[in-house]
Amino acid sequence: MGITKKYSYYVMAFAGLGGFLYGFDVGVISGALVFIEKDLGLNESQISLIVAAVLGGGAAATLITGPLADIIGRKVMIIISGILFILGIYLTVIADSYSEIMLGRLIQGLGVGIITIVLPLYLAETTPAYLRGRGVTLFQLFLTAGILIAALSDTLFHKSGNWRAMFGIALIPGTIFFIGSLFLIKSPRWLFKKGFKDKALNVLLRITDDEEARRSYNELIELEDREKDFSFNIKNLREKFYILPFILALSVGILNQAVGINSILQFSTYIIKQTGVPSVYVAMMGTVSITLMNFIITIIAFLLIDKIGRRPLLTIGTFGCMLSLFFVGLVLLLAKPSNLQGYLTIFGLIVYISFFAIGPGVVVWLAVSEILPLKIRSISMSIALFANSLTSAILAAIFLDLTKFIGYAGPFFLCGFFALLYFLITFLYLPESKGMTLEEVEVYWKDRC
Numbered sequence: 001m002g003i004t005k006k007y008s009y010y011v012m013a014f015a016g017l018g019g020f021l022y023g024f025d026v027g028v029i030s031g032a033l034v035f036i037e038k039d040l041g042l043n044e045s046q047i048s049l050i051v052a053a054v055l056g057g058g059a060a061a062t063l064i065t066g067p068l069a070d071i072i073g074r075k076v077m078i079i080i081s082g083i084l085f086i087l088g089i090y091l092t093v094i095a096d097s098y099s100e101i102m103l104g105r106l107i108q109g110l111g112v113g114i115i116t117i118v119l120p121l122y123l124a125e126t127t128p129a130y131l132r133g134r135g136v137t138l139f140q141l142f143l144t145a146g147i148l149i150a151a152l153s154d155t156l157f158h159k160s161g162n163w164r165a166m167f168g169i170a171l172i173p174g175t176i177f178f179i180g181s182l183f184l185i186k187s188p189r190w191l192f193k194k195g196f197k198d199k200a201l202n203v204l205l206r207i208t209d210d211e212e213a214r215r216s217y218n219e220l221i222e223l224e225d226r227e228k229d230f231s232f233n234i235k236n237l238r239e240k241f242y243i244l245p246f247i248l249a250l251s252v253g254i255l256n257q258a259v260g261i262n263s264i265l266q267f268s269t270y271i272i273k274q275t276g277v278p279s280v281y282v283a284m285m286g287t288v289s290i291t292l293m294n295f296i297i298t299i300i301a302f303l304l305i306d307k308i309g310r311r312p313l314l315t316i317g318t319f320g321c322m323l324s325l326f327f328v329g330l331v332l333l334l335a336k337p338s339n340l341q342g343y344l345t346i347f348g349l350i351v352y353i354s355f356f357a358i359g360p361g362v363v364v365w366l367a368v369s370e371i372l373p374l375k376i377r378s379i380s381m382s383i384a385l386f387a388n389s390l391t392s393a394i395l396a397a398i399f400l401d402l403t404k405f406i407g408y409a410g411p412f413f414l415c416g417f418f419a420l421l422y423f424l425i426t427f428l429y430l431p432e433s434k435g436m437t438l439e440e441v442e443v444y445w446k447d448r449c
Helices: 004-040 046-074 073-094 096-127 130-155 161-167 171-181 188-192 198-206 210-228 234-238 240-256 261-273 280-308 309-335 339-358 360-371 375-406 409-430 438-447
Strands: none
Touching: 004 046, 004 073, 004 096, 004 130, 004 171, 004 198, 004 261, 004 280, 046 073, 046 096, 046 188, 046 261, 046 375, 046 409, 073 096, 073 161, 073 171, 096 130, 130 161, 130 280, 130 360, 161 339, 171 198, 171 339, 188 198, 188 210, 198 210, 198 240, 210 234, 240 360, 240 375, 240 409, 261 280, 261 339, 261 375, 280 309, 280 360, 309 339, 309 360, 309 409, 360 375, 360 438, 375 409
16 A cells, blocks of 8 residues: 555655746746846847756757656656756856856756656656646646746845845755655656566555556556557658648647747846836836736636637637737837836736746647647657757847847747747647547548548
8 A cells, every 4th residue: 555645745746846946947047137147247149048058958858858767767867857956056156157157057957857858757657647637737837836936036136136046046946856856766667668567566556556556557568568569660750640740749849939938038037127117126026927927827727728628728828929929029119218118018028928828838738749649649749849949949049139130129029920820820720639539639630631
């Protein structure tokens, strides 16, 4: 009987903490940028690259985490992610130059990038079926909470401008995460794949009741047999039956970042500061308002996703993102730097984050995973996730440089165009996958080919 439910709740709480670390890492740079720029004497290109470093590290993590998690195990990778996160924060805190802070941010990116991939995987493999959805929900919800807490903590140090302390706070949850990872049980699915079938069964008996443990073990045996018949060949992607859902998944993965979410969140204080608001504090509080709305709307989206469906939420969300991005672009283009421009920009960004949270923020990866045929699901998700991360890193790296050539309005119009494209693809091509079985997904694509 062992630890059963207690361990499941422990893993869920642990997943929430992992989401929090990722969110904090994304959010903390927004308020810190203003002071890093002045303290280290950085130009706009260097500032952009510092923001992009975490996203670039995350992109690299998408390539290595899956294979390494299969080789050395989910638990070991989680422990490594905790070590990398702590090391990255420490190097960032003590950095005295551009190259030093870049190194710290890259290592942070690797750490949180591994977390975002291996934690949901571990969660799916170690918790009972009825708790898995809640666990994934906790990860995303705590991610938005991490962004919010990062914005709030930045405001605590705005008077002193102590950007090192802004980053340093993350060492507390990071250390808790690392210590907690040492007490995790090895994934029973990984043990089974490695041939330790008796150990896998023993772990299942510890973390679930006897009946579910036996059922899960039998499913592993059946899955092992089924996977022999579902071996993937890259030639599969040349077949129309597979290429259409693959292109759709890849397009959605790229566009989910091309609408600018990570860049806008991380540059929000910097952008608002340029609009003529009275002080840096007002700009930082604008960011707090944006991240608070992100957190609140994410909760609402989770309540709606299984009632309204994936496609309606994604359609509404992308259309709203398009309108709000064009609105902010027009404000920055037509209004002069002033309180009015600043507050209208904050308003537009709050509306933007609300629509993103109700649609792309919550729906996208669930919808994409559900529409892909079983035979290409794993490889397609990996490619789409890498493209998503790479798009995020590239956009952040060029965001401020773009403003030199097309003004601060330019990136918002560009992201607005991508939001329009995202809306059209969703509206015209994305099927509603709520309640669809794997077999129904296969039939859907066969009917269209």
